[in-house]
Amino acid sequence: MSRIGKIARRSFLIGSVAIVGGVAFGAYKINQPAPNPLKPESGQTALNPFILIDAQGVTLIAPRAEMGQGVHTTWAALIAEELDVALEDVRVLHGPAGKAYYNSAMLGEALPGKGYDTSAFLHSVGGALGRIGRLVDLQLTGGSSSMKDGFVRMRETGAAARETLKQAAATRLGLSRDELKTENGIVIAPDGSRFTYSELAEDAAGITPPDVTLRDPSEWRYLGKSTPRIDVVGKSTGTAQFGIDTRLPGMKFAALRANPRLGGGMKGFDASAAETMPGVEKVVDLGDAVAVVAKNTWLAQQALDMVEIDWEDAPYPPETDQLFDAIARSFDEKPNSAMRDDGDAETLPDGANELTAEYRVPYLAHATMEPMNATALHDGIALDVWCGNQDPIFQQKKCAELAGIEQENVRIHTTLMGGGFGRRAELDFASYATLLATQMKGTPVQLTWSREEDMRHDFYRPGAIGRFRGAVKDGRAVLLDGQIAAQSVMGQSLKRYAGISPMGPDKVHVEGAFNQPYGIPNYRIRGYLTDLAVPVGSWRSVGNSHNAFFHETFIDELAHAAGRDPLDFRIELAQGVHAPSVGCLEAVREMSGWTGKTPDGVGRGVAFTYSFGTPVAEVIEVVDEDGTIRIRKAWIACDVGTALDPSIIKAQMESGLIYGLSAACFGEITFAGGEVEQFNFPDYDALRLHNTPEIETRILETNPYLGGVGEPGTPPSMPALGNALFDLTGKRARSLPLSKEFDLLA
C-alpha cells in the first residue's frame, strides 16, 4: 500500500471529550487537532464535535449550511444510521466557524482529472488532499460536495459514539461490549436492563472510542430512503428563522446604498434631508457606501432615497457591448488552459464536414429569494454577526480584520438561508454589517439590502463567449475544438475570500466542456481569461453553467450535420467511455418515449452534462400554442452512485433544472453607464408555477462514486431547451436568454 493510501485511510481519527453532563464525539484531523471551534461553557472542553450527547439527548453540529438543499436532514440521517437513534430525536445546529469542519471533498475536486475517469487510486489522493482544506480554511458549502464529504466521516463518528456508549454500559455491568445491543437511543443488556444514551454520556466521556466497522448498506434504516426533512415544519409554519428574521433587544434596522458602478469609490454625500426624516436615527459613512439606520427597514429605505451621493466611475468599460468586446479580444491572447487536447485538433480530418459556431451567454444575478442581509453587534470588545453564509471561517476572518479585533473575538452565527446558489459565499453582507456595528457600539443593527440593491450589487455569473469548431464524417464526430472566453470566477473569488491569487490553468473556467465523457478522436478545449473588474462569483454549477450550453448545443449541431438522431449520437459518443453516462441517456430515451420524431407544433431536445461527479441527461419538450411557446415536459435521469435520500435528490434535480431554465428563458444582466440595468424581478424574472414544465426524474445508482446533487441538474437544462426550440422552429439558439428570439410563455 502506498503512503498516500495510508494517509487517506487515516485522514481523521474519532475522538471524544467530556462536556458538562455528557460527551461529545468528533473527528480529529491528521497531524494535529484543529483548534476547538465551540466555545464551551465553563468546565467544558469540547473538541471539534459532530455529536453532543447530554441530558437533553443527541445534538448534531452540522458543519454545512442549510440553504434549501436538505443537507441537515441527510447529515442527521448519516449519524442516526450508525448511532441507532430515531431521526426525529436528533437536534441539528449550524456549527460555528471552526477549522475542524473542513470540506475534504471540495479540495478533492481540485485534482487535475476529468472526474469520470478518476481511478480509485486518485479518489484516495483526493481524500488525502482534502486535508489542505484545513490550511486554507475551506469550511465551505458548495461544489455539491457535502455528501461526498460527510458520507464516511459522519457514519464513522456515529458508529464510534455507539460503541463507546456500549462500552460505558458494559463497564458498569461487568460485561463485554459484544453482549450489548443498541436501539433508538438505548443500550440494552442481555438481561433486558436498559440505559439511555443520556445517562451513559458522562461515563462515555472517559473512554477512548474503539475502532469500528460500518454497517452494510443492506442494513440501513434511514439512508437510501426518503426521510421527512427536519426543517420542513418550521418552513411551513413561518417559524423557521432566516438571517433576516434575527431580532435582538434594542435592535435597529438599516438600509444600504453602495456605488451602482461596482467597485467604484464614493466622493461624498449630503444626508441633510434624510437625517431629519421621522424614525431616522442616523446616517453612517461606510467608506464606499452609505447606511441609514432607522426604526424600521422601510423608513431606512425611504430616507436612503433622500441621500445625495457623489459616486466615482466604474473600474470597467461601462457598456455591455464594450464588456463583450473585451471578452472577445481575449481569444487573441495566449490561452490560460488546454485541459483537454486529444489527437490533432488543428487538422481537419480527410473527407470530414467542418462546422463552426459562436455562442454567447450574458452575465447573471443569483437573485436569492431572501435579499442579502446581516445583523451585527459590537460590544466594544467582541463582535457577533448573524447571517446565512456558506463559509463562516472566511466571514469570521474578514469581520475581524474590518473591526480591527482578534479573530477569536468574532462569533459568526450561521442562520438558515433563503437561497444561496453561490451568492452567500461572498463576504459583503457581513462586512458592511460589521463596519456599521463598529460605528454603533453596544447597539445591535440589522442591515438589509433592498431587492434593487441586491440585484445591482451581485457577484455575477460572468458573461461568456464560446467559439466551437468541429467536424463529422460517416455519421460520427471526428473533431471538436472549443474555445471559451470569460472572466475567471476563481481568480476573483479566491482573492476576495482568502487573499489567494491562483495561478496556472483555471479548471472551473472550462468545466462542463473539457471533462465530458465523449470519445471524439480529435478533441481540444482551451480557456481564455478576460481581465475585467466586473464582480463575478460562483453561480449554481459555476463554469458548467455556460460551458454546458456551448458544448451541448454544438454537439447537437454536429449531430444534425451528421444526419443523426441527437440522442443516438450522444450515446455513441459516451459508449466505451463512461457507462453511467450512457445509462442516463438510455434512461431519458425510455422515460420520454423518444423516437427522434415529433408531431407538428411539438419540439424535443436532449442534452447531457457530467458535473460534480454526477452524469445528468435531460429531455425537454416544447409546444407551440397559437404562437406562444410553452415548456411542457422535462425528463431527468441522473446517476448519483448511492441515493442517500431519493426525495431530496429529486427535489434538487427539479430545482436545478428550473433554476437553469429560468436563466435560459429570461435571465440577463446588462450594463449602461457602468450600472446594472436590472432592478427587481420585473426586469429579471424567472419561471413561475404556470410556466414550469411537468418534470419526471429517475435516479440511477450505477456510478461507483457518490456524486453531488445540488448543482448537476442545472447545466444540461439550458442546451436541452435550446435544442428543443431548434426542433420546433428550425432556428438555432446560439445566445441566451431565449426570450429575446423566441416567443416564450412568460
Place this chain on the structure above:
Amino acid sequence: MSTSLKINGKTHDVDLPEDVPLLWVLRDEIGLTGTKYGCGVAACGACTVHIGETAVRSCQVALGDVWDDVTTIEGLGTPETMAVIQAAWVENQVAQCGYCQSGQIMQAAALLTENDSPSDEDIDLAMQGNLCRCGTYPRIRAAIHTASAKMKEV
C-alpha cells in the same frame, strides 16, 4: 398617531406613520417575521397575508389602509396545530430554502377558501404571482391538490 390593527386575533396599537407598508409593521414592529420581504413591488408574493379572506401583498398595503382583520402565516396554524394546508405542505415535503413558502401557503389557502377543488389551470392562475427561486413548483401544485382532497374529507 397610533393605528389599531387586529392581527391573528390579537389587537395591536402601532405608532408609525400611516404610509408604512403593513409588511414592515408586521416584521419590524410587531415581530411577526413569518411574512417575508422579497421585492417590495408586488412581484414575488413572499409578503402575502390575508386581510379578511383576501390574499394581499402586504408590501403594497399602507398601515392606514388596512380595512379588516389580518391573518399571517403564524395565525394560520402552529407547528403543533398545523392548518390542513400546512400539513399538506409537510406531507409533500415542499420547502427547500423555505423563504417563499409563507407567501405560497397564504396564497394557496385563499385559493382553497374560494374554490375547494381547483383545477391545474385555477392553480396556475392563482399562484403565478408567487415566485420560488428554488423551484418547488411541482410540489406546491401537488400540495394544493392534497389539501383540497383533505378539506373535502372533513
